[in-house]
Amino acid sequence: MSYNILGINPGHNGSACLVADGELVYYVEEERLSRLKYDGNPFKAMVDIMHRYPVDELVIVGTHPDHPTLGWTMEDVFTGLVRKYNPNVKTTILGHEHHLTHAACAFYNSGFKKAVAIVVDGAGTYKDIKMNEDGSIVAKGCETESVWACEYPANFSVLHKVFGDNFQNRMVNDKFDVGNSVTIVKAYEAVTNYLGFSFLEAGKTMGLSSYGKDNPDIPQLFKDNRASKDIFIPEYPRGAYIDDQSNPIFRRNRDPKNFHRNFNEVLDIEKDLAYKIQQETQEKVGDLIEQAINVTKINQVVLAGGYGLNCVANYYLQKRFPNVEIYCEPISHDGGTAIGGAKLTWHGNNNDRTIRKQTSLYYGPKYHPEQIRQALTQFENKYTTYEGNPKAVAELLSENNIVAIYQGSSEAGPRALGNRSILYNPTDPNGKDFVNQVKGREWFRPFAGTVLEENANEWFDFAGMEGSPFMMYAVDVLPEKQNQIQAITHVDGTCRIQTVNKQQNENYYNVINEFKNITGIPIVFNTSFNLAGDPLVETIYDALDALERSDIKYLYLPELKLILEKK
Numbered sequence: 001m002s003y004n005i006l007g008i009n010p011g012h013n014g015s016a017c018l019v020a021d022g023e024l025v026y027y028v029e030e031e032r033l034s035r036l037k038y039d040g041n042p043f044k045a046m047v048d049i050m051h052r053y054p055v056d057e058l059v060i061v062g063t064h065p066d067h068p069t070l071g072w073t074m075e076d077v078f079t080g081l082v083r084k085y086n087p088n089v090k091t092t093i094l095g096h097e098h099h100l101t102h103a104a105c106a107f108y109n110s111g112f113k114k115a116v117a118i119v120v121d122g123a124g125t126y127k128d129i130k131m132n133e134d135g136s137i138v139a140k141g142c143e144t145e146s147v148w149a150c151e152y153p154a155n156f157s158v159l160h161k162v163f164g165d166n167f168q169n170r171m172v173n174d175k176f177d178v179g180n181s182v183t184i185v186k187a188y189e190a191v192t193n194y195l196g197f198s199f200l201e202a203g204k205t206m207g208l209s210s211y212g213k214d215n216p217d218i219p220q221l222f223k224d225n226r227a228s229k230d231i232f233i234p235e236y237p238r239g240a241y242i243d244d245q246s247n248p249i250f251r252r253n254r255d256p257k258n259f260h261r262n263f264n265e266v267l268d269i270e271k272d273l274a275y276k277i278q279q280e281t282q283e284k285v286g287d288l289i290e291q292a293i294n295v296t297k298i299n300q301v302v303l304a305g306g307y308g309l310n311c312v313a314n315y316y317l318q319k320r321f322p323n324v325e326i327y328c329e330p331i332s333h334d335g336g337t338a339i340g341g342a343k344l345t346w347h348g349n350n351n352d353r354t355i356r357k358q359t360s361l362y363y364g365p366k367y368h369p370e371q372i373r374q375a376l377t378q379f380e381n382k383y384t385t386y387e388g389n390p391k392a393v394a395e396l397l398s399e400n401n402i403v404a405i406y407q408g409s410s411e412a413g414p415r416a417l418g419n420r421s422i423l424y425n426p427t428d429p430n431g432k433d434f435v436n437q438v439k440g441r442e443w444f445r446p447f448a449g450t451v452l453e454e455n456a457n458e459w460f461d462f463a464g465m466e467g468s469p470f471m472m473y474a475v476d477v478l479p480e481k482q483n484q485i486q487a488i489t490h491v492d493g494t495c496r497i498q499t500v501n502k503q504q505n506e507n508y509y510n511v512i513n514e515f516k517n518i519t520g521i522p523i524v525f526n527t528s529f530n531l532a533g534d535p536l537v538e539t540i541y542d543a544l545d546a547l548e549r550s551d552i553k554y555l556y557l558p559e560l561k562l563i564l565e566k567k
Contacts, residue, residue, distance in 0.1 A: 001054075002020040002021045003020070003021055003056050003057070003346075004018060004019070004020050004053055004054055004055050004056050004057075005018070005019045005020075005055075005056065005057045005058075005059055005342040005345060005346055006018055006046065006049060006050070006055045006057070006058050006059070006082065006342070007019060007059045007061065007338040007339060007340075007341045007342025007343075007345075008042055008045075008046060008058070008059070008060055008061070008078060008338050009042070009061050009062045009334055009335055009336075009337045009338040009341075010040055010041050010042065010060065010062055010078065011040050011062040011334055012038045012039075012040050012200065012334060013029060013031075013038055013040075013333045013334040013335040014029065014030035014031070014039055014040035014041055014042040014045070014335070015027065015028065015029045015030065015042055015045060015334075015335035015336075015337075015338045016028060016030075016042045016045035016046045016048075016049055016338060017049075017338045017339050017342055017363070018049050018052075018053050018055075018342075019339070019342040019343055019346055020053070021346070022343065022346045022347060022350070022352050022354060022356060023356055024109075024339060024342075024343070024356075024358075024363060025053075025363070026049055026052065026053065026363055026364075027331070027335075027338075027339065027363035027364065027412040028042075028045045028048060028049070028363075028364050028365055028410070028412075028538075029042070029045065029335050029412075029535075030042040030043075030044060030045045031535040032045075032364070032410065032535050032536060032538040033045055033048060033538060035534070035535060035542070036535075037533065037534065037535055038200060041077075043081060046078070046081060046082065047081070048365060050082065050085045054085075054086065055082055055085060055086050055089060056086070056089070056090065057089065057090040057091070057092060057345070058078060058079060058082045058089055058090070058091045058092070059091075059092045059093075059094060059338075059341045059342050059345045060076075060078055060091065060092070060093045060094065060341070061094045061097070061098065061101045061337045061338060061340070061341035062098055062101070062334060062337055076091070078091075079091045092341075092345055094341045094344070094345070096125050096127060097125065097341075098121075098124035098125040098143060098337060099119045099121065099124045099125070099143045099146040099148075099161075099305070100148070100156055100158075100340070100344070101337035101338075101340035101341040101344065102117075102119045102121065102124075102146075102304040102305050102332070102336065102337055102340060103117035103119055103146065103148040103150060103156060103302070103304060103340065104150075104154075104156065104340035104341070104343055104344040105304060105329055105331065105332075105336040105337060105339045105340030105343070106302035106303065106304035106308070106327065106329035106332065106336075106340075107148075107150040107156075107302050108339075108340070108343040108344075108347070108356065109327075109329060109331075109339070109356075109357070109358035110300070110302045110327035110329075110357065110358075111327070111355055111356075111357030111358070112150075112300040112302065112325070112327065112355075113151070113152065113355065114149075114150060114151040114152070114298060114300065115150045115298060115300040115301060115302045115327070116147060116148065116149055116150070116159075116292045116293065116296045116298045116300070116301055116302075117146075117147070117148040117149075117150050117156075117301075117302045117303075117304060118145075118146075118147060118285070118288055118289055118292060118301060118302070118303050118304070118305075119143075119145065119146040119147075119148070119304050119305040120144075120145050120184055120185060120285055120288070120303070120305045120306070120307035120308070121143065121144055121145070121146075121185055121305035121306055121307070122144070122185040122186065122189060122199070122237075122306055123142035123143070123144060123164065123186075123236050123237035123238070124142055124143030124144065124146075125142065125143050126141065126142045126165075126236075126237065127141075127143075141163035141164050141165035141236065142163060142164050142165065142236045142237050143161060143162075143163060144162045144163065144164045144183035144184070144185065144186065145160075145161070145162035145183060145184060145288065145305075146158060146160065146161050146162070147159045147160040147161075147288065147291075147292045147295075149296055149298065150302070152347065152352075152353040152355070153347040153348065153350075153351050153352050153353050154344055154347045154348035156344075159292070159295060159296065160291075160292070160295075162183055164183050164186060164234060164236055165234075165236050183226070183227065183234075184227065184281050184284050184285065184307065185202075185281075185305070185306060185307055186227065186232065186234045186236075186239075186240040187221060187222070187227035187232050187240065187277060187280075187281065188202055188205065188277055188281055188307070189202065189239055189240045190231075190232045190233070190234075190239075190240035190241050190242050191205055191242065191273055191274060191277040192204070192205045193239060193240065193241055193242070194241075194242045194244075194250065194256065194270075194273065195208065195256055195270055195273075195274065196255070196256035196257040196260060199238060199239040199240070202306070202310070203309070203310075204442060204445060205274050205277065205278070206274075206278060206310055206311075206312055207442075207444055207445040207446055207490075208266075208270070208271060208274040208444050209271075209274040209275045209277070209278035209279075209312070210275075210312075210446070210490050210491050210492035210494070211266070211271045211274070211275075211444060211491055212268075212271035212272040212273070212274050212275025212276070213271075213272055213275060214272070214275070214276070214279075215268065215269075215272035215273075215275075215276065217249055218249065218269070218272060218273060218276055219231065219247070219249075220280075221276060221277060221280050222280050222284060230243070230246065230247070231243055231247055249269065250269065250273075252267065252269070256270070260442045260443075261442065261443065262443070263443050263444065266444075278310075278312060278313070281307070281310075281313070282310070282312070282313035282316045282317070285303075285307060285313060285317065286316070286317055286320050286321075289301055289317065289321065289324070289326075290321075293324065299323070299324055299325065300324075300325045300327075301321075301324055301325065301326045301327070302326075302327045302328075302329060303317070303326065303327070303328045303329060303332065304329045304332045304336065305332060306332065306333050306334070307332075308328055308329050308332030308333075309332055309333060309414065309472075311471070311472055311473050311474040311496050312474045312494070314326075314328045314472055314473050314474075315463065315473040315474050315475055315476075315494070318463045318464070318465060318473065319463045322463070322464055328472045328473075330358075330361055330412075330413045330415065330470035330471075330472055331361075331412050331413040333413075333414070335412075335413070336413075359469075360504065361411045361412045361413055361415070361417060361470055362408055362409040362410070362411060362412075362417070362419060362505075363409060363411075363412045364409045364410030364411060364412060364538070365409065365410060365538065365539075366408055366409040366410075367539065367540065369559045369560055371540075372406075372540045372557060372559070372560060373560060375539075375540045375541060375544075376540070376562075376564070379544055381567075382544075382548070382566065382567055383555075383564040383565060383566055383567060384564070384565045384567060385562050385563070385564050385565075386562070386563055386565070387561060387562065387563075388556055388557070388558075388561055388562050388563030389561060390507070390510035390511045390513070390514040390558075391514045391517075392563060393405075393423075393511050393514070393556050393563065394511055394512075394514035394515040394517070394518050395518065396554055396563075397423055397424065397425050397511075397515055397524060398425060398515065398518045398519050399425075400424075400425050400428050400431075401424075401553060401554055402422060402423070402424050402435065402438060402551075402552050402553065402554065403422075403423045403424075403554040403555070403556055403563075404421070404422045404423070404529050404543065404546070404547065404552055404554065404555045404556065405418065405419070405420075405421050405422075405423060405507075405508065405511070405529075405555075405556045405558070406419070406420060406529065406537070406540065406543045406555060406556070406557055407419050407507055407508075407557065407558045407559055408505075408507075408559070410536065410538055411536070413470075414528075414536075415448075415470060415471040415472075415498070415528070416526065416527065416528035416529055416536060417450075417469075417470070417471060417498055417500075417505070417508075417526075418450060418498075418500065418505045418507075418508030418526070419505070419508075420528065420529040420536050420537055420538075420543075421450075421508075421526050421527065421528065421529055422435070422439070422526070422527045422528070422529050422552065423511070423524050423525060423526060424447075424487065424524070424525035424527075425487065425519075425524075425525060426449055426485040426486075426487045426488045426521065426523050426524060426525040427484060427485060427486070427487065427519065427521060428486070428487050429486045429487070430487075431447075431486070431487025431488075431525060432446065432447055432486075432487050432488075435447060435487075435525070435527060438550055438551050438552060439527070439530075439531055439532055439550070440531055440532035440533070440550075441532050446474075446488070446490040446491075446494075446495075446496065447487065447488050447496075447525055447526070447527050448471055448488065448495065448496040448497065448498065448525075448526050448527060449485065449488040449495050449496075449497050449498070449523050449524065449525055449526055450471075450497070450498040450499075450500055450508070450512060450523065450524055450526045451497060451498070451499055451500070451512075451522055451523045452499075452500065452501075452509065452512055452513060452516065452522040452523075453467055453499045453500060453501040454501070454522075455516075455522035455523075456468075456497075456499045458478075458481075458522075459477065459478055459481050459485070459522075459523065460475045460476065460477055460478065460481075460495065460497055461475055461476040461477075461478060462475055463475065467499035468497050468498060468499050469498065469499055469500065469504060470498070471496055471497065471498040473496070473497065474490070474494040474495065474496045474497075475494060475495065475496075475497055476493060476494055477489050477493055477494065477495050479493070484521065485521065485523055487525050488523070488525050498526065500512070507558035507559075511524065511556075512524050529543065529546065530546060531546055531549060531550055534546070543555060547564075547566055548566075552566075553565060553566045554566075
């Protein structure tokens with residue numbers, strides 16, 4: 001039998017994964033099961049896994065070694081839960097190595113034999129750092145940026161770290177810049193807060209940034225290679241703020257949320273500040289990569305931490321470093337640390353040098369078609385069902401109908417890749433506004449697309465990449481094609497795109513291919529199957545609930561060869 005490691009991240013984006021003999025076979029985030037966005041303490045996810053697999057070892061990341069214990073047995077709460085399924089479970093705590101587990105997740109999934117890992121994060125583990133020969137403390141605070149040299153089986157050498165707290169920020173390593181101020185993600189969080197969003201909603205700031213321009217009235221956000229302390233006020237470990245009292249240009253006389261639903265309300269300072277923070281932070285991440293390559297002479301780079309989900313920055317980095325192999329980890333938020341911790345433990349304990357490149361993100365729960373069929377019988381009075389196939393779905397899409405698709409294992413990470421997706425016609429000039437309204441999203445947020453792999457380069461500039469199977473890049477739409485797919489072409493001429501072939505997802509591929517046969521367009525509009533503020537749907541009940549609460553009329557169930565139409 002295989003040796004099964006259950007890795008968990010109890011913090012926000014709480015997650016659990018199952019690594020069997022070094023192979024990731026299962027991953028689910030707590031929010032998908034509990035239906036609470038960003039939920040932590042992945043008890044439901046752990047139980048879900050333990051109902052499916054035996055567990056030999058529990059690896060805990062992202063929590064303190066002194067986390068709460070249970071009465072009577074005095075076990076930590078997570079070990080106590082697993083022990084009830086396996087009395088002999090072994091527990092390994094990696095709670096004091098948050099950035100290490102980010103780096104490990106990206107490295108082991110990248111397929112590289114060795115690499116330099118760049119971790120750009122909001123706030124990792126808070127710790128004292130002793131790096132002087134005499135053992136004295138040279139830094140204290142939360143990890144925010146790290147550079148690691150990575151090599152099999154489990155050799156991770158920290159080359160550079162930035163630590164932040166509410167009083168000081170210090171860098172460790174004289175081969176990198178030594179300025180001190182607010183860090184990259186904290187500056188981005190401050191702007192996100194200024195725009196009226198939560199600190200964890202940086203993707204909305206990224207979407208708004210494309211509407212802005214260079215504004216000479218806005219002061220430089222970064223000075224001496226670090227974000228300016230004259231503008232930003234950090235609140236570690238959570239969030240940061242803009243000092244609008246000391247900077248009159250940032251003062252406003254109305255609620256920042258006013259523009260979220262009305263494009264006529266957005267101020268130039270809001271659009272331009274979003275643009276500026278996007279431009280300056282991606283340049284700083286690029287500078288960090290450049291320094292890391294110069295120091296290590298390693299030409300393979302993996303990117304992790306929350307900033308790794310910034311698909312605009314990822315494309316910028318790909319174009320800036322055309323001769324560098326860059327792997328952007330698709331589960332680079334904190335949920336991925338569960339994977340990093342489990343794989344690090346396996347490779348380290350077993351001296352395993354096997355390279356297992358990540359080729360799929362369909363790691364979530366999968367429900368038997370008969371389970372889905374039984375669920376549908378409870379809602380027969382609300383839906384009409386008829387035989388469905390890819391051609392029928394493509395015809396609905398070509399007629400400007402929204403069709404949700406539900407199939408197979410759910411996707412790991414925040415991107416919907418055709419198993420839990422909402423589909424639409426990318427040629428509809430009003431498509432973005434229409435679907436944003438249906439989902440309850442802000443007007444400025446763009447949508448993604450999925451293109452047949454064999455046609456991808458006819459429509460998009462991939463800057464030398466072979467494809468984008470995990471939807472990690474906002475790439476340029478070729479100028480002559482932009483008017484043909486207006487619904488997914490952002491205001492700056494880009495599109496966050498997924499490439500797909502038949503081997504990766506046959507049912508989804510077939511829908512797009514049939515859409516191509518009807519329209520000549522080998523692309524569909526693709527957004528996550530959820531309504532604003534909700535996690536992606538997980539079960540068929542979640543899917544039907546989303547339909548019930550929205551104007552989405554059709555649901556395609558490929559495994560049952562059915563289309564549901566809401567009455």
